[in-house]
Amino acid sequence: MTTYRTGLGALTTRGQVAGWSAVLSRAAALLIRRKNRRAMLSLRELNEHQLADIGVTRDDLRSALRGGPLTDHSGELMCAVKRRRQRSVRCLPQASSARETDR
Structure with missing residues (x-):
């Protein structure tokens, strides 16, 4: 059995280290979800024009x-x-075709 010595001097097995890693990654994911939700909640305070500027609707x-x-x-x-952004992209006329119509 492989053992690792931690900073506190206790011995842990590889499985215990992997277990703590999984716990820490789930905790980090939870914090990220919470941060994202708070950011989305703050968007509710914007008016319709401000939301439209960033491409979001109510x-x-x-x-x-x-x-x-x-x-x-x-x-x-x-x-x-x-x-929504992909739908709003329109092709602009090329410079050469615009010059031909001016003649």
């Missing part, structure tokens, strides 16, 4: 904030914004 926010306080739907909010 419906997008409602959809992203559904669920409990530990759920993170910020990825869905990002996808909604990206879809």
Whole structure:
């Protein structure tokens, strides 16, 4: 059995180290979800024009904030914004075709 000596001088097995790593990664994920949810909650304070400037609608926010306080739907909010931006992109006329119409 492989053992590791920790800073406190106690012996731990590799399985215990992996167990703590899993606990820490879940705790970090929980903190990230909480931070993202707080950021989305702060978007509710913006008016319609400010939301439109960043490409978000009230419906997008409602959809992203559904669920409990530990759920993170910020990825869905990002996808909604990206879809809306792709639909709003229009091709501009090329410079050469604009010059031909001026003649």
